Amino acid sequence: MAHHRSLGRGLAASVALSALLLNVSCSVNPATGQQQLAFYNEEEEIQLGRESDEEIVASVGLYDDPELQAYVEGLGKKLAAESERPNLPWSFKVLDDPAVNAFALPGGYIYVTRGLLTHMGSEAELSGVIGHEIGHVTARHGVNQASKQMLAMLGVGLISVLDEDLGTVAGVASLGLGLLFLKYSRDDERQADDLGLRYMTRSGFDPREMPGVFTVLQGVAEVEGGGRLPGWLSTHPDPGARHDRIQKEVAALPGDFTTATVNRDGYLRRLDGLVFGENPREGYFEGNAFLHPDLRFRVDFPEGWETSNEKASVSATAPGEDALVQVSLTQAGTPEEAADEFFNEEGLSQGDRWSKGIHGLPASWNRFDYRDEDSALSGTVAFVRHNGQVYQLLAVASEEAWDRQQRDLERALSSFSRLEDPKALNVQPRHLRLVQLPGEMTLQGFQEKHPSDIPMQLLALINGARPEDRLPAGTLVKRVTGAR
Numbered sequence: 001m002a003h004h005r006s007l008g009r010g011l012a013a014s015v016a017l018s019a020l021l022l023n024v025s026c027s028v029n030p031a032t033g034q035q036q037l038a039f040y041n042e043e044e045e046i047q048l049g050r051e052s053d054e055e056i057v058a059s060v061g062l063y064d065d066p067e068l069q070a071y072v073e074g075l076g077k078k079l080a081a082e083s084e085r086p087n088l089p090w091s092f093k094v095l096d097d098p099a100v101n102a103f104a105l106p107g108g109y110i111y112v113t114r115g116l117l118t119h120m121g122s123e124a125e126l127s128g129v130i131g132h133e134i135g136h137v138t139a140r141h142g143v144n145q146a147s148k149q150m151l152a153m154l155g156v157g158l159i160s161v162l163d164e165d166l167g168t169v170a171g172v173a174s175l176g177l178g179l180l181f182l183k184y185s186r187d188d189e190r191q192a193d194d195l196g197l198r199y200m201t202r203s204g205f206d207p208r209e210m211p212g213v214f215t216v217l218q219g220v221a222e223v224e225g226g227g228r229l230p231g232w233l234s235t236h237p238d239p240g241a242r243h244d245r246i247q248k249e250v251a252a253l254p255g256d257f258t259t260a261t262v263n264r265d266g267y268l269r270r271l272d273g274l275v276f277g278e279n280p281r282e283g284y285f286e287g288n289a290f291l292h293p294d295l296r297f298r299v300d301f302p303e304g305w306e307t308s309n310e311k312a313s314v315s316a317t318a319p320g321e322d323a324l325v326q327v328s329l330t331q332a333g334t335p336e337e338a339a340d341e342f343f344n345e346e347g348l349s350q351g352d353r354w355s356k357g358i359h360g361l362p363a364s365w366n367r368f369d370y371r372d373e374d375s376a377l378s379g380t381v382a383f384v385r386h387n388g389q390v391y392q393l394l395a396v397a398s399e400e401a402w403d404r405q406q407r408d409l410e411r412a413l414s415s416f417s418r419l420e421d422p423k424a425l426n427v428q429p430r431h432l433r434l435v436q437l438p439g440e441m442t443l444q445g446f447q448e449k450h451p452s453d454i455p456m457q458l459l460a461l462i463n464g465a466r467p468e469d470r471l472p473a474g475t476l477v478k479r480v481t482g483a484r
Ligand SMILES: [Zn+2]
Pocket: 132, 136, 184, 189, 192, 236
């Protein structure tokens, strides 16, 4: 967590989007040649993407490596220039997220995660993924989905003034975040695969690399097992079938691709030093305790609650989803200023206010109630100063649950404290390293000589090789090393 998100932004976005609904048009899409009913013209489409882009950058965060960002931006622009919509304000960003994921927003906003980059094996493979996302934009899949989704939301009255965090409690969702979870149809996915293949081939990349992307995605699903599927897979189902279909398409392409670009080594060398997996510097859980080495604080959440660490906040939700504790950073200079800003929100009424330090840190406390058409919530919020910044510690429950949950909620707020354990303060993420093989070696032999901090199955996956495969001398091999 690093940033603060205002409560009111959801409402502003909802009003803006409702206004856009008045504008419905039908046109022929240049990438697909199909007639399309669109709720947005191009300018509105760009605006829709831009608003969500700000949300994504604030809530997920960019990976802090200007050189890598410039590389992905350059590659993306090269591919987009070969598309049917070269004049969109295309942007390509690397998100600081360990999940293997890529997605696109209307208007040309495209994201790949650092997790995806560590799993790709060549520039051509990455081009296939980015090309696929460009395809969603040129075919305006997101615009269509957003239009449908917005209609559905308006129909059942889900638009709310609450942001998505309080929204969990009130059982509502915001459209801004909903864009992230757009489900495309199978037809849309096939079309994006075909368009991606088209753009990478036109840009001089070897289309024969594209099926390998689906092999990796299949492998990710297998390594993750029954656990949480990464975003790409939950929104892009069935990589096996996509592999077979795209392989047939590639085989049918006219021309000879023996001189087309793959760029395996050049791509891999760019990955040297990349953070691999979760980054504990941005906070990690030890049981129900949350430790944040960079921000130097600790908070203990109630036992058995569902916890979640986002860029903008860390939170825990009660098993019945009727109560929430959330810690976030404000932009305010003092606890009092933060409280004033908090109570600016419509629907919030202020109750008792008192001052009481938390583990020696100055803090201002307030009880509050929140009312709107759909929800009635009660809560306590504390603003505490720590390391020159003001934190918002929020405890909120539905009105019915408040009496039952108040004790656990306020105990969690009071647990906020300075992190002083040197072991926690010095924790480091794992990094990806590249090793050039001096002689022929199996991946198994490589693991014995240059041990990695990850299981063999995952090492095999990120290297696109099986443990027993003989890798020739000179091959660049990925390994993952832990904290020093
Ligand atoms: Zn897709």
